[in-house]
Amino acid sequence: MTGLHVGIDIGGTKVLAGEVSDEGKVVRTALRRTPGRHADPQALDDAVTSALDEIAGGRAVAGVGLSVAGLVDRSGQRVRFSTHLPWQEDDTSDRLSLRWGVPVVMANDVTCAALAELRFGAGRAHEDFLLITVGTGLGGALVQGGRLMLGANGMAGEFGHTRVVPDGRDCECGLRGCLEEYASGNALVRLAGPSYDDGQSVTAAASDGDPLALQALASVGEWLGVGLAGLVGAFDPAVVLVGGGVADAGELLLKPTRRALARSVVGAGHRELPELLLAECGPPAGMIGAAHLSLSRTRH
Ligand SMILES: [Zn+2]
The missing domain is CATH 3.30.420.40 (ATPase, nucleotide binding domain)
Incomplete structure (x- = not known):
């Protein structure tokens, strides 16, 4: 047609x-x-x-x-x-x-987004990768052997709604203590305080060296690394692609994420860790x- x-x-x-x-x-x-x-x-x-x-x-x-x-x-x-x-x-x-x-x-x-990365973006060179999108919320997708893993009901990849804090913050999904409440654009703005309205303004301030904004990004990165440690233990991807608006912070986000992942993953020091790369297809x-x-x- x-x-x-x-x-x-x-x-x-x-x-x-x-x-x-x-x-x-x-x-x-x-x-x-x-x-x-x-x-x-x-x-x-x-x-x-x-x-x-x-x-x-x-x-x-x-x-x-x-x-x-x-x-x-x-x-x-x-x-x-x-x-x-x-x-x-x-x-x-x-x-x-x-x-x-x-x-x-x-x-x-x-x-x-994972299909786009697999076909046209940073996933082209990889058979096994995780895509994490840190936007307003936290989304995920898993590619193994060059194929998207959709799950029995098509609902796989909701990594943002795994509970990381028992009795933690109420999440918009109706559950509590979800990773998304600690590692997302919404979390970033909340942590940076009332003088910021969106993730971009926090990232811009952090790039200028603002200590509060830097601290907020470090906290989001650390939670992301802790969450990723569980996923790396479960799926052993070759690379993790990080997309979504908060990924614009680049190394200010990826450095604390990498550090927390290395510290939190099972068998640390006895395994290859996936490379953390920025997704390429953008918004x-x-x-x-x-x-x-x-x-x-x-x-x-
Ligand atoms: Zn949730």
């Missing part, structure tokens, strides 16, 4: 649609605001449709890939649960496919992966 494959990343705050070349380069994008979790699901359908229309600009669309911040079933048909979106137990793919008259495929946003990774997913599902 000829025509355009559009990738659309549906995150907690924004919808990013895009046209992506066969080489994974972003050709054009369209941005919309995401209606909140308690909005009418139809409002999110409309925002996504409007972004798709802008990208298509009247051209024929062959397929759409959706990258969704939530738990998506293995068949890619249904959003089971999302902490941020109004789609809950929602047959999203069928409904939007009917509305648009094109095939729609869907996967979790970090799964899509549009989910969108790029979703476009590629659409293309690969319909072109055989």
Whole structure:
């Protein structure tokens, strides 16, 4: 089938649609605001449709890939649960496919980002890697033998919601003491204090040597390293790719992460540790992966 494959990343705050070349380069994008979790699901359908229309600009669309911040079933048909979106137990793919008259495929946003890294980014050279995205929250995906590990129900990789502090902080997912509460953009802003509104401002201050901002990044890095130690023990990846907005802090984040990982992993001193690398596809990774997913599902 000829025509355009559009990738659309549906995150907690924004919808990013895009046209992506066969080489994974972003050709054009369209941005919309995401209606909140308690909005009418139809409002999110409309925002996504409007972004798709802008990208298509009247051209024929062959397929759409959706990258969704939530738990998506293995068949890619249904959003089971999302902490941020109004789609809950929602047959999203069928409904939007009917509305648009094109095939729609869907996967979790970090799964899509891992596909992008595997095909076009820092994962190209590696068969076994973990992707950790430190954005507003903390997401993960696992690639083994060059294949994404989706789990029996398509829900693997929710590393951010492993409990690291018994009776710890309440998490937006409904559990307590999740790693995400200590190693994420939200945690960074909370730790840095009230003079910062977002992760970027903390990172900028840390780069200028602000001690409080540096301390906040070190704490997030340490928790990330502790979390990674468990994952490295379980999966033994060759590399860990670190993406998401907080990864812009580079070594200010990776150095404390590396240190805590080396200290906390089982068999420390008697095993190879994975290299920690920055992910390469950047903020549009989910969108790029979703476009590629659409293309690969319909072109055989
Ligand atoms: Zn949680």
